[in-house]
Amino acid sequence: MSSDKGYLPIDGLADFNKLSAKLILGEDSHAVEENRAVTIQCLSGTGSLRVGAEFLAKHHPQSVIYVPNPTWGNHPSIFTLAGLSVEYFRYYDPQTRGLDFEGMLEDLGAAPSGAIVVLQACAHNPTGIDPTLEQWEHIRQIVRSKGLLPFFDNAYQGFASGSLDSDAQSVRMFVADGGECLIAQSFAKNMGLYGERIGALTIVCTSQDVARKVQSQVLLVIRPMYLTPPIHGASVVATILKNSEMYKDWTIELKGMADRIISMRHQLYEAIQARDTPGDWSHIIKQIGMFSFTGLNEKQVRWMAKEYHIYMTYDGRISIASLSSKTVPQLADAIHAAVTRIA
16 A cells, blocks of 8 residues: 555545445446546545536436435435536335335426436435336436436445445446446445545546546646545555455455345344334345434434434434444344334
8 A cells, every 4th residue: 555645646645546446336247348437536536526417417418317305315415516416316205115216207207308317326325225127127218218317326335235236237237338427436334444535426428539528627626625635545445455365355244244234134133023113124125225214203202212212313214333232132122112102
């Protein structure tokens, strides 16, 4: 790992960019082989989204951007401040506590041609609900047929299933059809580099010539924004990704974290079932990633905070990743009491 503390180029560390692109697009990606993919180091996922959004606001003919309802709380602010107009498409169905797939397709089908669509690659934040591969294919078809521009937020690659390749399938499906897309990557979660602010923006273009032009314009967005990205985190990521032993160790540890989260889901589900809690709680094990929409309402959440000192957001979202075998029974007790006492 480099000990150099000098400025990086505006687009960041070259090795980091090359390896980040391969991580999300795949080793055999035609977009990479044909030099149609531009990857630029940015300030984690948030910075990647903001740089991409400002680039689109300046150069994309359509200024409306569609985000899931609900979505990560920072998305609307990032895109609005970049100069885009935020609209929503249906995503979460509170009745089934699952994906409102028909509503999603209907809303995307009604979006104006050229509109930008934000899609979370895996482990949807905040719901924990991802489309199946079959559903992703339907989404891809409607996005392409309507001439929409997909902008993927890839914050949890490897943290959902435990497999870096499996968690990248939705992105690679879109890249494989030869169309354009943007991908914001973060290494905060899957490498634990929260404070290093390390991420990447990849823009997949239709040709190498377009890619060169896109890169020059993205650099003009970055220069007056923060000029150059931090070197340390990029060096850490590049060192791990290009060293086979370190890479193997990382993937083992990453799968261990993902498996632990999945285990916590099953423990919580089983604990709720063991208490004969009213209702169907299978959505907890059907959802994936760090978060879960429990289906609890605001009154129940407030009551749990007062009576059990257990806290979650008022929409009933909990962090599965923060649970342990010790806290799961306490949470299950609180959920049972809240559901049976508070409507």
